[in-house]
Amino acid sequence: MSDRKNNMNYVGIDRFRLAAAVLVIAIHTSPLLTYSKTGDIILAGILARTAVPFFFMATGFFLFQKKDEMFSYKRFFLKNIRLYAAAILLFLPLSIYAGYFNQSPFFPALLKDLVFNGTFYHLWYFPAIILGTGITLLLLRLMPLKAALPAAFALYLIGLFGDSYYGFSSRIPLLKGVYDILFQCFDYTRNGLFFAPLYLMMGILLAKRKTLPRRHCTLGLGFSLVLMLTEGLLLHFYSQPRHDSMYLSLVFCMYFLFQLLLHCKGSAVRGLRRISLLIYLIHPWCIVLIRGFAKAVNVQDILVHNSVIFFLTVTALSVTISVSANWLWNLRNSKLPEGNCPNYLKASLLTEEAAPDQRSRAWAEINLSNLRSNLEQIKQLLPEGCEVMAVVKADAYGHGAVPISRELQVCGVRAFAVATIDEGIQLRKSGIEGTILVLGYTHPQNAGFLIKYQLIQTAVDHGHAVALNDAASQIGEAAGRSNEAAGRIGAGNKIRIHLKIDTGMHRLGEAFNHIEEIAATFRMPNLSIEGMFTHLCVSDSAHVEDVAYTKRQIENFYRAADEIKNLGYTIPALHIQSSYGVLNYPGLPCSFARIGISLYGALSQENHELKAMTALQPVMAIKARIAAIRELDAGSEVGYGRQFMSEAPMRIAVITIGYADGIPRDLKGGLVLIGGKPAPVIGRICMDQLTVDVSDIPEAKQGGIVTILGRDGDVEIAPEQLAEKACTITNELFSRLGGRLARIYISK
Numbered sequence: 135m136s137d138r139k140n141n142m143n144y145v146g147i148d149r150f151r152l153a154a155a156v157l158v159i160a161i162h163t164s165p166l167l168t169y170s171k172t173g174d175i176i177l178a179g180i181l182a183r184t185a186v187p188f189f190f191m192a193t194g195f196f197l198f199q200k201k202d203e204m205f206s207y208k209r210f211f212l213k214n215i216r217l218y219a220a221a222i223l224l225f226l227p228l229s230i231y232a233g234y235f236n237q238s239p240f241f242p243a244l245l246k247d248l249v250f251n252g253t254f255y256h257l258w259y260f261p262a263i264i265l266g267t268g269i270t271l272l273l274l275r276l277m278p279l280k281a282a283l284p285a286a287f288a289l290y291l292i293g294l295f296g297d298s299y300y301g302f303s304s305r306i307p308l309l310k311g312v313y314d315i316l317f318q319c320f321d322y323t324r325n326g327l328f329f330a331p332l333y334l335m336m337g338i339l340l341a342k343r344k345t346l347p348r349r350h351c352t353l354g355l356g357f358s359l360v361l362m363l364t365e366g367l368l369l370h371f372y373s374q375p376r377h378d379s380m381y382l383s384l385v386f387c388m389y390f391l392f393q394l395l396l397h398c399k400g401s402a403v404r405g406l407r408r409i410s411l412l413i414y415l416i417h418p419w420c421i422v423l424i425r426g427f428a429k430a431v432n433v434q435d436i437l438v439h440n441s442v443i444f445f446l447t448v449t450a451l452s453v454t455i456s457v458s459a460n461w462l463w464n465l466r467n468s469k470l471p472e473g474n475c476p477n478y479l480k481a482s483l484l485t486e487e488a489a490p491d492q493r494s495r496a497w498a499e500i501n502l503s504n505l506r507s508n509l510e511q512i513k514q515l516l517p518e519g520c521e522v523m524a525v526v527k528a529d530a531y532g533h534g535a536v537p538i539s540r541e542l543q544v545c546g547v548r549a550f551a552v553a554t555i556d557e558g559i560q561l562r563k564s565g566i567e568g569t570i571l572v573l574g575y576t577h578p579q580n581a582g583f584l585i586k587y588q589l590i591q592t593a594v595d596h597g598h599a600v601a602l603n604d605a606a607s608q609i610g611e612a613a614g615r616s617n618e619a620a621g622r623i624g625a626g627n628k629i630r631i632h633l634k635i636d637t638g639m640h641r642l643g644e645a646f647n648h649i650e651e652i653a654a655t656f657r658m659p660n661l662s663i664e665g666m667f668t669h670l671c672v673s674d675s676a677h678v679e680d681v682a683y684t685k686r687q688i689e690n691f692y693r694a695a696d697e698i699k700n701l702g703y704t705i706p707a708l709h710i711q712s713s714y715g716v717l718n719y720p721g722l723p724c725s726f727a728r729i730g731i732s733l734y735g736a737l738s739q740e741n742h743e744l745k746a747m748t749a750l751q752p753v754m755a756i757k758a759r760i761a762a763i764r765e766l767d768a769g770s771e772v773g774y775g776r777q778f779m780s781e782a783p784m785r786i787a788v789i790t791i792g793y794a795d796g797i798p799r800d801l802k803g804g805l806v807l808i809g810g811k812p813a814p815v816i817g818r819i820c821m822d823q824l825t826v827d828v829s830d831i832p833e834a835k836q837g838g839i840v841t842i843l844g845r846d847g848d849v850e851i852a853p854e855q856l857a858e859k860a861c862t863i864t865n866e867l868f869s870r871l872g873g874r875l876a877r878i879y880i881s882k
């Protein structure tokens with residue numbers, strides 16, 4: 135059994151989406167028909183039938199992943215209904231042209247189409263995903279997956295005998311009678327009732343289980359493909375299938391294919407999901423357009439009557455339109471102002487090839503590949519079942535909360551922690567999904583925003599929990615009144631909570647031995663306690679007493695959890711460690727580890743021993759420019775307060791960065807790098823500038839680049855070194871970087 139955790143970005147799934155969309159075009163254009171009838175059956179009638187079940191499985195797969203987090207089915211359904219409505223409108227002109235509104239009786243036909251058939255031939259997919267998900271959820275609510283799966287399979291069998299096996303069922307009068315009635319309600323059985331639930335459920339199953347080893351998947355897929363070809367060809371040649379969407383062996387094919395895709399590794403390509411959806415959506419329009427065009431300029435013989443060329447042209451047009459639309463979408467989104475961080479906007483448009491900023495005055499280079507590599511390093515240290523909760527408070531320690539979280543989300547991180555509710559809302563508005571935990575105090579009057587943006591709030595103690603519970607109850611009552619419903623709060627209005635336990639830091643948290651207060655919190659009707667956590671205060675220290683203190687903190691926390699469990703409450707997600715906790719106390723059984731500073735490739739302070747444990751790489755480099763070069767005589771004084779006096783003639787450079795950009799004013803013995811050589815900081819650091827001695831660096835010239843943090847040639851200034859010279863820790867250094875400092879994102 136191999137572990138799916140290692141390829142959380144699901145590249146295989148994403149790439150196959152594109153292939154599946156093209157296979158759907160093949161179904162609707164029959165590429166091989168000009169050359170071979172059998173070839174066409176094999177490609178369009180059998181192999182391409184993997185496409186739609188794949189989409190169902192992918193939906194089920196991700197549906198489950200999201201289920202236990204911030205995920206709302208309401209939003210899922212609304213999204214798909216909206217998409218369906220848009221698709222209906224998009225194809226309205228074609229429906230009108232095809233005489234859709236001339237059929238009679240009209241309204242029963244419309245209802246049938248809306249729920250089952252789709253109002254245009256490929257649009258059945260949307261009602262199928264909506265109805266199918268509804269049925270799947272219903273089955274799973276009624277029974278465990280073990281029983282729901284056979285139930286969905288039974289539905290599939292009913293569908294099968296109305297589809298490719300209809301040749302058999304139509305010969306049995308009783309069966310034929312039943313199907314005649316069914317076909318009054320819909321045109322085909324490959325719909326949301328009989329076709330979708332099984333594949334959706336298989337997707338859910340595979341999200342829960344570990345995947346089979348790759349070799350088994352390959353073998354299984356090969357074997358079931360042969361089986362499906364045999365089944366499909368026999369059915370096509372020896373019976374009269376009513377349709378050819380459903381085969382028995384297709385189920386096995388999909389089971390192995392999907393797992394094989396889960397094994398794929400590689401870097402994720404953004405936008406494939408949207409592009410493949412667009413291809414699926416618009417290709418019938420492309421078919422019509424190309425036919426129309428061929429007719430207009432009289433090239434039907436080449437363009438339409440040759441099935442391969444027709445297929446290729448339709449595919450090329452659909453892909454081009456979809457990729458362009460996706461590009462426009464990204465452009466629009468990256469131009470939307472996002473909170474108060476205008477610098478990311480231009481930065482997030484930079485691609486992998488982008489050179490360091492050509493014109494900026496002072497900037498932070500954020501290396502996303504180092505971020506990815508740090509994430510992998512940290513994951514190695516976590517025990518099975520423990521996930522990274524990325525701490526992206528204080529603008530991701532100055533690295534830019536939105537772009538950092540987006541990158542981590544692409545890498546499979548599904549939990550984030552912030553310090554304030556505003557930081558949480560900013561992430562949500564930027565499309566970050568999954569758990570977002572607010573670590574700090576939130577005023578109960580802001581409870582509505584917690585619910586609206588599906589944020590998880592830390593209850594900082596029992597009193598805070600009481601206040602939040604009351605606030606949620608008022609919101610529930612208000613909602614109840616406006617619905618003219620009973621005053622009881624619905625599940626949708628509960629505040630999601632992680633309860634903080636104080637085990638010795640004496641900052642936030644209900645005391646670990648106040649079991650009565652903790653248990654009371656679990657009973658509060660308007661709170662949903664989804665987690666319980668504590669924070670260690672000396673986990674960075676190797677002193678004997680500190681180690682003992684930390685061990686006591688950990689014991690106290692687990693003891694409190696045990697007592698709560700003994701009182702009959704379900705233990706929610708537990709978490710204890712931050713970066714140092716994971717490095718010094720690895721292996722604690724927890725659901726999450728809250729990782730901040732080490733994700734950014736730094737420790738708070740220099741610690742060679744701990745650094746050697748992992749190969750963390752600093753994510754940030756800070757650069758600025760030389761504004762001017764000055765030649766000074768001996769005895770010249772430099773800067774505010776005349777703090778520096780030259781002993782001999784010297785050459786100095788004025789650098790375009792100062793304390794307003796976050797360079798600490800009391801940096802002692804600071805260095806910057808120019809041309810791979812260290813240049814000592816002299817005189818006082820100003821708000822927007824600082825001065826350095828470049829007597830030994832003849833190549834220093836106006837406009838040249840200066841490295842304040844990071845590597846230049848063979849020399850590197852590590853974050854821990856810079857922090858030490860500023861008498862602080864890297865956490866403070868990073869998080870105080872100014873908003874004026876541009877952030878440039880690179881990924882190589």
Ligand SMILES: *Cc1c(COP(=O)(O)O)cnc(C)c1O
Pocket residue numbers: 525527573669711712713714728729730731732865
């Ligand atoms: C900031 C913070 C973290 C992250 O700590 P690092 O040392 O940066 O990993 C974890 N937990 C809490 C409660 C925090 O406030």
